[in-house]
Structure formats: structure tokens, C-alpha cells
Amino acid sequence: MELLKRVHAQNLVAWAKDRPEVVVLSADLTSSCEADLFRDTYPDRFYSFGLSEQNMLSVAGGMAREGLYPYVHTFAVFIYRRAYDQIAMSVAYPNLPVRMIGFLPGILTPGGATHQAIEDIAVMRALPNMSILETGDATDVESVLDVAQAVDGPVYVRMLRGEIPRLFNAREPMQFNRARVLSRGTDIALLTSGICTEEAMRATSVLRQRGVSIQHLHVSTLKPFTDPAVLEAVAGARYGVITMENHSIIGGLGTAVAEVMAEHGLGRRLVRIGIPDVFAHGASRQYLMKELGLDAAALVRKVEEMVGQPLGITEEDLTAVRLTAVHSDAKAEAL
Amino acid sequence: MHTDEQLRQDGVFGQTIGAATSRQRREEGAVVHVSDQVQSVTWQDEVLRVARRVRVRVLEHILSNNGGYMSQACSSAETLAALYLKIMNLGPSEAPMVPLPFPGVPGPGNKDYFTGAAYNGPRAPHLDRFYLSPAHYALVLYATLIEVGRMAPDGLAQFNQDGSSVEMIGAEHSPGMEVTTGSLAQGLSQAIGVAVARRLRGDTGRTWVYISDGEFQEGQTWEAMQFLSFYRLDTVGIYVDVNGQQCDGAMESVMPIEPLKARLEAFGARVFQVDGHDPEALAAPAALEPDGRPLVVLAYTDPCRGLDLLRRNAPKLHYLRFKSPEERQLYEAELRKMQTEEGV
Numbered sequence: 200m201e202l203l204k205r206v207h208a209q210n211l212v213a214w215a216k217d218r219p220e221v222v223v224l225s226a227d228l229t230s231s232c233e234a235d236l237f238r239d240t241y242p243d244r245f246y247s248f249g250l251s252e253q254n255m256l257s258v259a260g261g262m263a264r265e266g267l268y269p270y271v272h273t274f275a276v277f278i279y280r281r282a283y284d285q286i287a288m289s290v291a292y293p294n295l296p297v298r299m300i301g302f303l304p305g306i307l308t309p310g311g312a313t314h315q316a317i318e319d320i321a322v323m324r325a326l327p328n329m330s331i332l333e334t335g336d337a338t339d340v341e342s343v344l345d346v347a348q349a350v351d352g353p354v355y356v357r358m359l360r361g362e363i364p365r366l367f368n369a370r371e372p373m374q375f376n377r378a379r380v381l382s383r384g385t386d387i388a389l390l391t392s393g394i395c396t397e398e399a400m401r402a403t404s405v406l407r408q409r410g411v412s413i414q415h416l417h418v419s420t421l422k423p424f425t426d427p428a429v430l431e432a433v434a435g436a437r438y439g440v441i442t443m444e445n446h447s448i449i450g451g452l453g454t455a456v457a458e459v460m461a462e463h464g465l466g467r468r469l470v471r472i473g474i475p476d477v478f479a480h481g482a483s484r485q486y487l488m489k490e491l492g493l494d495a496a497a498l499v500r501k502v503e504e505m506v507g508q509p510l511g512i513t514e515e516d517l518t519a520v521r522l523t524a525v526h527s528d529a530k531a532e533a534l
Numbered sequence: 535m536h537t538d539e540q541l542r543q544d545g546v547f548g549q550t551i552g553a554a555t556s557r558q559r560r561e562e563g564a565v566v567h568v569s570d571q572v573q574s575v576t577w578q579d580e581v582l583r584v585a586r587r588v589r590v591r592v593l594e595h596i597l598s599n600n601g602g603y604m605s606q607a608c609s610s611a612e613t614l615a616a617l618y619l620k621i622m623n624l625g626p627s628e629a630p631m632v633p634l635p636f637p638g639v640p641g642p643g644n645k646d647y648f649t650g651a652a653y654n655g656p657r658a659p660h661l662d663r664f665y666l667s668p669a670h671y672a673l674v675l676y677a678t679l680i681e682v683g684r685m686a687p688d689g690l691a692q693f694n695q696d697g698s699s700v701e702m703i704g705a706e707h708s709p710g711m712e713v714t715t716g717s718l719a720q721g722l723s724q725a726i727g728v729a730v731a732r733r734l735r736g737d738t739g740r741t742w743v744y745i746s747d748g749e750f751q752e753g754q755t756w757e758a759m760q761f762l763s764f765y766r767l768d769t770v771g772i773y774v775d776v777n778g779q780q781c782d783g784a785m786e787s788v789m790p791i792e793p794l795k796a797r798l799e800a801f802g803a804r805v806f807q808v809d810g811h812d813p814e815a816l817a818a819p820a821a822l823e824p825d826g827r828p829l830v831v832l833a834y835t836d837p838c839r840g841l842d843l844l845r846r847n848a849p850k851l852h853y854l855r856f857k858s859p860e861e862r863q864l865y866e867a868e869l870r871k872m873q874t875e876e877g878v
Contacts, residue, residue, distance in 0.1 A: 246730070246765075254723045254757035261713070261727020267734070269727075285754070288717050289724050293706060294640045328641050351642040 201365040203337045207300075207358060208233035211270075212240050214344050219244070224259055224271045226252050232272040232302045233360050252281040259297045260289035268296055268348065274308070275301025275316035275357060279323055286353070287326060294328045294352045298344075304333070304357040304393065305445030305474065306488065311481035316357075317474050321450020323355045324422050331421040332373070333357035335396040337365040339419055342372030346420075349375065357393055366397055367417075376420045378428045384412030387505060388436035388467075390429065392418045392452045394484075395443040395472070395493060401520045402495035402512075406502055409510045413502075424455040433460055438505045439468030443498060448473040470501050495520075577620050581813035584619060584681045585611035589840045590872045591677040595690060596854055597865060604844060604854035607674045609777035609810065609835035614671075614678040614744070616816040617773065622662045622742055625655030627679075631686035633709050636699045640706075650699070651712035653684050659737040663728060666711055667721025668746035668775070672704030679710050719752035721745060722772065726758055729770045743772045748780040750791040756801065759828070763802030768824035775810065777837040783849040794832055803830045810835035843868050 215221045215237065222244045223237050229247070238245040248255040252273065259269035271278065278299050279286065290297045301316060308314045323329050330350050334340045340359055347354040367379060378390070382403060391399040396417045403413050414432040433440050433456070440460065442453040453471030460467060474491050488494040495517045503510050588611040596602035618624070629652035637646045651657070654664050666675055673693065679685035689709065692698035699707045703716040715721035722743050729741040749755050762770055774794075782788045791797070798805045804825060808815040810833030819831045837851050838844040843864060844851065856862040 243734075248757075248761065251754075251757035251761065253719075253754040254726075254761055257720045257723030257754070258727040258730065258758075258761065261724040261729075262731045263727070264713070264724075265728055265731030265735075267731050284717050285720060285723070288714050289720050292640065292714055294642060327639075 201337070202362055203365060204362050205233055205236075205360070206337045206340045206363060207360060208236040210341050210344065212236050215241065215244070218268070220266060221268045221270060222246060222262065224248060224255050224269050226250060226255050226273040226277065228273050228277075228302070231360075232274070232300065232358075234272040252277050253285045256282040256285035256297070256299075257289040260285075260293065260295050263290070263295035263297050264293070268298065271297060271299045273302070274314060275304045275319050276314055278355070279316070279319045283322065286323075290353045291326045291328045296351070297353045298347045299353070299355045300358050301356060302358050302360050306479050306491065306493070307359075307394065307445070307484055309481050309483055312478045315479050317479060318447045318450060319355070319357070320421050320444075320446050320452070321454070324450060324455070328352045329422060330354045331357075333393045333419055333421060334359050334373075335391075335393050335417055335419065336367055337363050338367040338369050338371065339373045341369070343419075346373050346375045359394070364397055366400065373419050376423055376426050378416040378418045378420075378426050380428065381415040381417055382407070382413055384414045385435055386412040386437050387414070387502060388432040388440045389413050389415045389443070389498075390418055390432065390440070390452060390456055391415070391443040392421065393445045395445050398488065398493065398495050399443055399498055401517055402498040402502075404520050405512050405516050406499065406510065409512065411502060411506060411510070418452055421452060421455060424459065429456065429459055430463060430465075433463075433465050433467060436467060439470065441470045441472060441498070441501055441505065443472040443493070445493060446473055447476060449476055468505065470505065472497060472501060578813040581612060581615045581619050581816075584615040584678070585811075586840065586872075586876055587681045587878065588615065588674060588677040590869070590876055590878060591680065591687075591690070592673055593841065593865065593869050593872065595673065595677070595693065597862070597869060599694070601853065601855045603670055603673050603852075604841065605777065605779060605837040605851040606668075606671045606775075607677065608839045608841050608844065609779075609837045610671060610674050610744075610775045610833075611678070611840070612811045612813060613773055613775060613816055613833045613835070614674060615681070616813050617664065617742060617744065618678060618682045618684075620813065620817045621771075621820040622654075622664055623660070623739065624664070625658065625661055627654070627684040628652040628656055629684075629709065631689070633685070633689050633692060633699050635697055636701075637707060647707070649706045649712045650704070650709045653679055653710045654712070659732075659735065659739060661739045663712070663725070663732075663739065663741045664710070665713055665715070665721050665725040665728075665741070665743045666704065667715045667725075667743060667749060668718060669704045669711070669714070669716040669721075670702075671744075671746070671775075672701065672708055672711070675704065675710045676700060676708075685709050718746070719749045719754040719758075722749070722755060722758045723761075726761060726767065726770060729767050730765070733767070733769060740769050740771055743770065745772060745774055747774055747776045747778065747785065747791060747794070750774075750794060750797075751780075751789050759798065759801040759803060762828035766826045767828055768804075768826050771820060771829040771831070773816075773831045773833055775835055776832050777810075777835045779837045779849075779851050781852045787849065798830050798832075803828050805830045805832060807832045807834065809833075811839055840872075841868065
């Protein structure tokens with residue numbers, strides 16, 4: 200599996216080259232959010248706000264009214280928790296094209312509860328006019344700007360940074376409100392998002408070897424949530440549906456799937472893998488994924504429960520599947 | 535020179551005089567020709583006249599609606615009148631004299647949505663913009679629009695009516711408003727975003743923001759001030775209604791903000807402390823050449839100006855309710871007196 204570094208930093212500069220209406224707003228986390236290359240390349244289109252997210256989001260709204268496309272860069276958690284009213288009234292109510300690029304979603308940061316955006320999708324999903332995107336690999340990161348830019352209204356993006364894998368063909372960009380179908384099957388519908396997709400792919404390859412047939416969708420648009428592929432996957436699943444996300448089990452992908460199932464009267468079992476309605480703490484991504492049950496092993500256990508039999512898959516089996524190159528030189532995500 | 539015919543089209547003297555004074559900015563004591571007879575009406579007199587009429591209209595409205603934001607009219611009438619008649623360089627209104635009904639909330643499916651900005655004239659690089667931050671001053675703004683000829687008196691009949699755009703707490707579809715500012719302290723930041731975009735485009739027009747002193751209790755206002763100074767946005771001019779009042783009572787008893795001038799200067803602003811009922815003093819800072827610092831005019835005002843009766847309600851001045859039929863009659867008598875004095 201190919202690993203790429205600072206994908207957004209380089210992509211943003213190339214993408215914005217012939218888009219003079221694109222401006223970047225940053226709240227003291229410019230390098231941490233890979234906006235430094237943009238700042239250095241287009242200094243006239245870069246605005247440093249310091250630690251002032253409330254002012255930044257309202258200013259973004261004002262800019263967007265005048266034809267600019269503000270790309271707000273900071274950690275995901277500081278966007279929606281620190282400036283929610285500003286997002287609601289200065290951006291979402293007037294349906295302005297502000298793009299909020301949120302870094303280190305969920306447990307991607309070892310920064311602890313203060314830095315971990317674990318309910319951002321829940322909060323933002325409830326805001327009228329808001330669209331929500333989440334990236335799961337380098338191809339998503341490279342194409343999410345095009346998807347966001349085409350939306351008539353505000354967009355919140357869960358972004359990846361640093362060293363990230365390429366899971367999807369570079370020539371198959373992210374599509375708005377369209378999930379990627381990663382495998383087809385009839386036993387279980389598996390819907391994953393963000394970094395959980397990579398984790399799930401490790402499990403599904405072993406599960407397939409054990410004879411479990413899985414319809415695996417990678418979901419990158421969390422709002423709107425009207426992709427017919429979701430309904431098809433759910434309707435075709437003999438045992439049930441599993442969702443897996445780097446977010447609270449309340450209000451995110453699992454909830455969105457539950458709503459679709461209930462509204463269409465699709466009586467299936469639904470298992471939501473995610474942060475189980477607890478705050479996390481400062482620790483490595485690998486440690487927290489294991490502790491909170493967000494890793495491949497957790498998925499295997501849920502599949503075993505759902506099909507009603509042990510599949511004899513060990514941690515070693517999953518480790519063996521894992522391409523060692525994937526995280527060979529990756530460190531725990533630093534601040 | 536305006537003919538009688540033009541005046542009839544414009545509807546109200548105020549607009550004509552406002553337009554004339556806009557063109558004659560920085561000329562003191564402009565002589566305005568309002569009919570075949572040449573009358574010498576200074577813009578200062580006109581500001582005071584409009585301010586008195588705004589108070590009359592607001593009190594009249596509050597009596598017919600059994601309550602409303604009266605002290606805000608008392609404190610801000612001269613400032614808003616001076617902004618519209620002298621300080622701001624606005625074109626004539628492009629909005630219907632009687633406001634259109636509420637067009638539905640903004641969204642990708644709503645192509646009919648409009649803002650109330652058209653009451654402040656067209657958008658043009660050389661023209662100014664106006665943003666009202668304390669949206670509960672909307673009634674005063676509507677009354678001001680009427681008195682300067684940008685809205686019909688009938689428009690106020692829609693105030694706070696179901697399905698109307700003339701909302702009690704103005705939103706961006708309300709006459710004279712362009713952004714939604716009812717959650718205090720967001721107006722300044724949004725106007726800053728507009729001003730940044732205008733500077734990038736090379737616009738020469740200025741961006742005026744009217745805010746209330748209570749908004750300096752919000753951290754966001756100070757975030758906005760530090761941004762203005764850092765980016766040397768001297769195209770932004772801020773008028774503050776320092777009436778010392780907030781919902782819970784006198785600000786000094788709720789959460790003091792003084793010394794406001796010193797605090798703002800420490801944030802890098804160019805601050806003028808003026809009598810908020812003196813047109814000359816209000817307008818003078820706006821005539822200065824911008825010098826890189828954001829301009830802040832602290833208009834110290836009397837929340838009972840022009841309506842001494844209101845002082846009985848101190849320190850609870852935020853919203854006027856009539857506690858008894860007797861009290862209501864007192865205000866009715868006062869209104870009749872004001873109307874007679876004003877000849878309306």
C-alpha cells in the first residue's frame with residue numbers, strides 16, 4: 200500500500216493556483232493543518248487569526264458574502280466546539296460557502312479530551328444547510344476540495360494529515376453523496392468512514408477467507424445521507440448491518456444509517472462500532488482504537504456475534520494481513 | 535437642484551436631503567434646496583429633526599403594540615440619523631418602500647431570498663456599507679429608514695407580524711439589515727469579513743458597523759478588535775451606543791466595561807469619545823482621513839433622551855412595558871405633546 204506525506208499541503212496549493220477567490224483562514228495551527236505551504240505560496244490570500252475561532256468563523260461568513268471562498272483550517276474540535284453559534288448564525292443560516300477543514304478528527308490526536316472531536320458529526324449534522332464530508336485516504340484528500348467547492352452552502356470536512364495511505368485508485372475521486380463500494384456480498388452490510396475504512400479493510404480480507412460475504416461501503420458524505428447504495432446494501436444483508444466510525448456512536452454514521460433503516464422499514468440488526476459514548480484521553484491512535492473497540496479485531500468480534508459462530512481469526516491473522524509498510528515509519532500523531 | 539416633482543417621487547424630504555448631503559460630504563452647513571423657495575437647513579438641524587421624529591414614531595408604535603425597545607430609540611436616534619444623513623455615503627434605496635413578505639429561510643432551494651441591504655442603496659465599489667449589530671435596535675432602524683425616506687410608514691405596520699420580514703429582532707431579510715446579528719458580537723466580525731473582501735477587490739467605500747456597548751462584554755468583540763488592528767483595516771468604522779444599559783439593568787451593576795476608550799486604544803484602535811446626541815461631534819471623526827487604525831466612535835448617550843418619563847423605569851430600561859393603564863395614559867399624553875411639538 201502506497202503511503203503519502205503532506206498530501207493536503209501540496210494539493211491545496213496546486214488546487215488553489217487558478218482560484219483567486221479561495222482564501223485560507225488559520226487559527227494558530229497553520230503547519231499543524233498543512234496550510235503552511237499555502238501561506239508561503241499565496242501570502243495575500245492567507246489570514247492569520249491567532250487563537251480566535253469565534254471571530255474567524257464570523258469573518259469567514261462575511262468574506263463568503265462577498266464572493267470569496269474561505270477555507271478555514273484548524274483542528275476539528277476547535278471549529279465546532281469553540282465557534283458553534285458563529286457557525287450557526289454567521290455561516291449556516293445564510294447558507295454561505297464557507298469550507299471548514301477540521302484536522303485530527305476523533306482519536307487521531309493524542310491530545311486528550313480537549314483535542315478530540317468525538318461528537319462533531321452529531322453536532323454539525325443537526326445544523327440546517329450544513330454538508331459534512333470525511334476523508335479516508337490520500338485519494339479522498341486529493342479530491343475532497345473539488346467536492347466541497349461544488350456545494351452550494353457551508354461544508355464541514357474531517358481531514359487527514361501527515362502520512363496517509365492510498366486505499367483508493369487515484370483516478371477515482373471522491374463523489375458527493377456517493378459511497379465507494381469496496382466489496383460486494385450478501386451476509387453483512389458494512390459501512391465505514393474515515394480511518395475506520397482502512398482498519399476494516401484489514402478485517403474484511405480475512406473475513407472473506409473465512410467465507411463471510413460482505414458488502415463494504417466507504418462513506419465520505421455524512422450529510423446529506425441519501426445515497427441509494429446505503430439502502431441497497433442494508434436491504435441485501437442477510438445477517439445485519441455494521442457501521443464503524445472514528446466518532447461517538449451517537450449522531451454520526453451509525454445514527455445516520457439507523458435513521459435510513461428505520462424510515463424505510465428495513466428490519467435488520469444494526470451494530471454501531473464507534474466511540475461508545477465516552478470521552479477519550481491522551482494516548483496513541485493504535486492504543487485508543489484498541490481500547491475503544493475501533494480496530495479490526497473489534498470488527499471481527501462483532502461479525503462473529505452477528506453470524507453466530509466463531510471464525511477463528513486471531514490478532515496474528517489480522518497483523519499478518521496488515522501490510523507492514525503501512526505504518527513502518529509512522530509515529531504517533533503529534534500535535 | 536431638486537424639483538418638486540423629484541421630491542414627490544422620493545416621497546420624503548429626508549432622502550433628498552440625505553442624498554444631497556452625501557454628495558456634499560465634509561462641507562459644513564450645506565444649503566439644501568428643498569423647493570422653489572430656498573431654505574437654509576443645516577444637516578445638523580436635519581439630523582436632530584429626524585432623531586426627534588424617530589422617537590415619536592417609536593413611541594407611537596410601542597403604544598399601539600403595548601411594549602417595545604424604547605430606550606434604544608432614545609439613545610441611538612441621533613447616531614443612526616447622522617449615519618444615514620451625513621456620515622455614510624449610500625446611494626438611494628433600491629428596495630420597495632413597503633417591505634416584501636418574509637421570503638423563507640436561506641438555503642440552496644430558496645432562490646427568492648433577499649436581504650434588507652437594498653434599503654441602504656446599491657452595492658458599488660465606491661459606496662459605503664452599513665451593518666447593525668444589536669438586532670433588537672431594529673425598530674429604531676426601521677423608524678430611521680422611514681424618516682430618511684427609505685421606507686414607507688406603512689412598512690412599520692408589519693413589525694413583528696407573522697409572515698413579515700420586518701422582524702422584532704431584525705434578521706438579514708429585515709429592512710436595512712444585511713447580516714443576522716441577533717446573537718450579539720457577531721455583527722462586527724461579519725462586517726470585517728466583508729471589509730477584507732472589499733479591500734482585496736480594491737473597493738474604496740467604507741464599512742460602517744453600529745454596535746452596542748454591551749457587546750464589549752463578549753470576547754468575540756475583542757477578537758474582532760485585535761484582528762482589525764493587526765490587518766490595519768481602517769476602512770471599518772464602528773459607532774458604539776454607550777448607553778450604559780443592558781437587559782439586567784445598568785451595565786456598571788451587571789458587568790462594567792469602562793474605561794472603554796483606554797481599553798480600545800490598548801487594542802490599537804483610533805477612538806473618539808463623543809456626545810451621542812450632538813450631530814457635529816458624531817460626524818467629525820468620520821471625516822478624518824483613515825490612518826491605518828480602525829475607527830471607533832464611542833457615542834455616549836442618554837437612554838432616556840427626549841423622553842424624561844422613561845427615567846421612572848430606571849434601572850430597567852431595556853424593554854418598555856406598561857405596568858398599568860395609568861402609566862400607559864402618561865405615555866399617551868407625552869406622545870401627544872411630542873407630536874404637537876414636532877407638528878406630526
